[in-house]
Amino acid sequence: MPEAAEQIVATDIKMTARDVKVHYGEKMALKGVDLDFRTNEVTALIGPSGCGKSTFLRCLNRMNDTIGIARVTGQVTLDGDGLYGPGGIDPVLLRMRVGMVFQKPNPFPKSIYDNVAFGPRIHGLYRDNDHLDQIVTHALEKAGLWHEVKDRLYEKGTGISGGQQQRLCIARAIAVSPEVILMDEPCSALDPIATAKVEELIDELRENFTIVIVTHSMQQAARVSQRTAFFHLGDVIEVGDTEQIFTAPTQQLTQGYITGRFG
């Protein structure tokens, strides 16, 4: 795939994927994906349903390991270190460095505070309770949720609105200070206002994190990302600067998909 091979030769590459293939039993879901993710950039993964976006996203923090029949080959690196194979990064540590936000907001049935404190507690990332308070406050602020929940920190995380829940999940993800955040259709259950807030948040988070987002909204991909990769039937058909992809894609398939002539 010559387009996908157009890789960036720079030092600011956070993660790379080379010839990543995934099988679910006999079925091949990814056919050899090459992609680079640059630090402080948002990369959008787009493509029709079933083309392998979520499968690929899960390769980036070894979430496929949790699916029994999934088999991953190829190489993925984080800061140059391999994720898979002998000497690969420990999955628990990896998922702290590469956090994930899912399509449906999935707060734990605990208090708002405990939701955000969960990661730091598991990984022992705090010195004392004051420090933990700081971490929770900071994460909620970063997620743009602090002002909405500061007076109800001990109410259930499941009791707030869907848009707030999704930002709570983002706060939970960033509380462990990850380096990369993966988001799988994070706004698909949200109204336009909540969506706009999450998008604004993604733009701010970009300063400190590398972000990979799967989205079915072409407008969202165009709004939040700097790079866009178009997946189709388990292949990356085209990857490029978002502006180029949405004004002048080089591949017919990309054009057909983003203009809605795919049918």
Added chain:
Amino acid sequence: MPTIGDQHIVKSYDDELKLLHDALARMAGLTEVQLAAAIEALDKRDSDIATKVMNEDPKVDECEHFINEQTVRLLALRAPVADDLRMVISTLKAAGDIERIADHAANAAKRSLVLNQMPPVAPMRSLVRMGRLVAELLNEVLDAFLAHDAERALAVRSRDQEVDDLYSSLFREILTYMMEDPRTITACSHLMFIAKNIERVGDHATNIAEMTYFISTGRALGGQRPKRDTSSFEDGSSPA
């Protein structure tokens, strides 16, 4: 397995894009006729044709108005991307150029009415020749635009130099003529303005050629087209 086609999944989107395309085609057709008629009015000293050109101009404006509204609609409701976006934006811009072209045609027609009150002047023959060339280039570029044919549009663009050369030599011819017979100064001044109108049409045609290139390739044409219109340096004394 999904395939890509020429048509959008949402058929009404196709209909709306076609509406825009058809409006531009209509505007282009009207304007071609307007320019050709203005030149004929000059050539034949026909005031009826000239008057008709002036009266028809609002029709072109209406087309532009429709295209403006339809563009806003499409941008707001369909959020076009890729080749659709390029088509919509280029059509909007081309409509602006075509509207100016029609204005230049109407201006030329208006001055021809004044010229018809005076004795004919010889440089009119060269002016009409230049007008016919520009009209030909305009037809060519509008066809290319509507067909998204970049190659054809570039061929037109490269010929704008011919127009500029004709304009420069016409300018000299008119100056010489006025100096030889000062009684023709009034008529010749009108001629000069008309020549400028027609030369501007050539520039707008060039713009449309560049947009055609953008529609089909997604790239803007880099680099300035070489300009060799020397009329601004004329003082009438040297052949420059």
